[in-house]
Amino acid sequence: METFYVTTPIYYVNDVPHIGHAYATVIADAMARWNRLMGRDTMFLTGTDEHGLKIQRAAEANGLTPLEQADVTSSRFQEAWKSLNISEDRFIRTTEPEHHKVVQEFILRMKENGYIEKGTYSGHYCVGCEAYYTEDDLVEGNCPTHEKPAEWLEEDNYFFKLSEFEKPLREWIESGAIQPAGKASEALGIVEQGLDDVSISRTSIDWGVKVPWDDEHVFYVWYDALINYVTGAGYASDTEKFERLWANSHHVIGKDILRFHCVYWPAMLIAAGFEPPKQVNVTGFLLIGGKKLSKTGLTQIHPDDLIKDFGVDGYRYHFLRDVSIGADSEFSYEHMIERYNADLANTYGNLASRVVTLVGKKLGGTAPVPDPESPLAKLATEAYEKASEGWTNFTPSIALDSVWHLLRETNAYLGETEPWKLEDNSDEVGAILGSALEVLRIATILASPALVESSKQIWEAIGMPGSPDAQVMPDAMAWGQYPGGAELAQPKPVFPRLKAE
Numbered sequence: 001m002e003t004f005y006v007t008t009p010i011y012y013v014n015d016v017p018h019i020g021h022a023y024a025t026v027i028a029d030a031m032a033r034w035n036r037l038m039g040r041d042t043m044f045l046t047g048t049d050e051h052g053l054k055i056q057r058a059a060e061a062n063g064l065t066p067l068e069q070a071d072v073t074s075s076r077f078q079e080a081w082k083s084l085n086i087s088e089d090r091f092i093r094t095t096e097p098e099h100h101k102v103v104q105e106f107i108l109r110m111k112e113n114g115y116i117e118k119g120t121y122s123g124h125y126c127v128g129c130e131a132y133y134t135e136d137d138l139v140e141g142n143c144p145t146h147e148k149p150a151e152w153l154e155e156d157n158y159f160f161k162l163s164e165f166e167k168p169l170r171e172w173i174e175s176g177a178i179q180p181a182g183k184a185s186e187a188l189g190i191v192e193q194g195l196d197d198v199s200i201s202r203t204s205i206d207w208g209v210k211v212p213w214d215d216e217h218v219f220y221v222w223y224d225a226l227i228n229y230v231t232g233a234g235y236a237s238d239t240e241k242f243e244r245l246w247a248n249s250h251h252v253i254g255k256d257i258l259r260f261h262c263v264y265w266p267a268m269l270i271a272a273g274f275e276p277p278k279q280v281n282v283t284g285f286l287l288i289g290g291k292k293l294s295k296t297g298l299t300q301i302h303p304d305d306l307i308k309d310f311g312v313d314g315y316r317y318h319f320l321r322d323v324s325i326g327a328d329s330e331f332s333y334e335h336m337i338e339r340y341n342a343d344l345a346n347t348y349g350n351l352a353s354r355v356v357t358l359v360g361k362k363l364g365g366t367a368p369v370p371d372p373e374s375p376l377a378k379l380a381t382e383a384y385e386k387a388s389e390g391w392t393n394f395t396p397s398i399a400l401d402s403v404w405h406l407l408r409e410t411n412a413y414l415g416e417t418e419p420w421k422l423e424d425n426s427d428e429v430g431a432i433l434g435s436a437l438e439v440l441r442i443a444t445i446l447a448s449p450a451l452v453e454s455s456k457q458i459w460e461a462i463g464m465p466g467s468p469d470a471q472v473m474p475d476a477m478a479w480g481q482y483p484g485g486a487e488l489a490q491p492k493p494v495f496p497r498l499k500a501e
């Protein structure tokens with residue numbers, strides 16, 4: 001069976017979850033759900049990044065031990081993902097003993113292959129990024145991301161010989177592994193500027209994974225963090241499963257961590273004797289007032305604050321449909337309302353309730369079967385093909401738009417054929433409404449990676465047995481499978497219209 005392995009970044013536990021973190025998580029979740037529908041053996045990993053100076057300092061500030069800090073915040077991420085219907089197969093925490101073991105084995109393999117050596121390191125360090133910067137990277141002495149002064153650090157380190165990987169990295173990037181293309185160019189630019197060896201261990205802190213051959217050192221948090229993707233795929237517990245999943249690994253990341261995922265990580269994998277990731281999908285930032293969400297700007301909206309107004313599916317749909325992956329996008333509450341009303345209330349919800357009402361009025365409530373020759377059949381096939389292409393290309397907005405195109409066309413088809421004017425219980429009315437129900441069956445399956453709950457409600461409202469997310473593709477897409485015969489009752493509106501206040 002084909003596999004699909006998808007991961008989110010693992011989130012630092014110094015910060016509480018906000019809609020910026022949820023952004024990549026919802027995208028990865030929808031990709032996992034789509035691939036499960038496609039019958040692939042799918043594994044979806046998310047989790048929390050719990051080591052490093054940033055966490056140690058946050059714990060100190062809160063009067064907690066680092067592990068207490070991690071326990072509290074990690075569970076907040078787990079709760080947030082539950083309220084967003086995130087369907088991870090595993091939630092990894094980098095403080096797990098299994099992960100420590102995998103990190104040690106992984107880096108030992110890099111060392112045995114001759115890619116780790118000892119040296120001294122000094123540089124400008126930003127605790128916010130947990131990263132060293134060169135003089136040129138800094139903006140008036142400040143970290144370019146956090147706009148705060150970087151600290152001067154000097155220490156004995158183990159180094160990873162990244163400089164030896166320019167050629168394989170270039171080949172990997174040129175093979176199309178990074179989406180979208182603009183981000184691949186950015187990664188290629190970094191490699192072409194020339195790569196220095198990088199420091200991978202620290203002696204100045206002890207909150208981390210110990211270097212197995214020298215316990216004065218812990219691994220620098222980023223190297224331990226990246227290896228979570230290997231731990232999460234079952235490297236330590238099930239080699240055969242790990243190999244199957246790793247051959248089809250897909251990371252979803254934000255653009256700020258491109259260097260780590262598109263340069264350091266593939267090189268580390270090659271150094272340890274593994275394949276680099278199959279695909280890295282890079283998102284832009286979600287902005288408020290032109291800036292990344294920030295604690296100081298009071299713009300760190302928690303997903304629950306929006307779920308209470310839009311419902312979980314209104315939330316998920318907006319972020320999947322309105323985001324152009326790779327580019328930054330400005331968050332707008334007003335736009336979120338417009339999108340909800342236009343697509344969910346007025347298009348999808350309206351079509352479902354309109355068709356069910358007409359079945360009641362014109363056919364005594366008994367669902368008809370679709371017309372094998374319906375003009376909607378071709379549109380449904382096209383919608384499936386475009387949706388499939390959209391998910392494969394990591395463009396959820398295109399995937400969903402193709403489904404909404406089908407729904408809009410079906411609403412228009414009802415306007416043109418005017419079944420309400422035709423004779424009650426006639427074959428003609430049956431053919432039109434049966435075909436509209438068949439569109440609803442198909443569109444509901446296609447929408448289910450985004451609309452987890454409401455797709456089930458609409459599925460039930462059109463009298464379908466089982467659940468849309470349990471259907472098997474592509475078989476479920478063949479026109480004409482809506483069975484008819486069910487007694488349909490007018491459902492409560494699934495997407496009540498929202499007002500702007």
Ligand code: ME8
Binds near residue numbers: 019023228
């Ligand atoms: O970087 N818009 O963790 P993190 C879009 N632990 N994405 C955003 C965002 C926003 N406003 N704010 C945050 C780390 N993110 C590391 C990752 S992976 C092995 C280790 C995204 O909690 C950000 O771009 O600081 C990043 O991809 C992710 O949240 C994690 O951020």
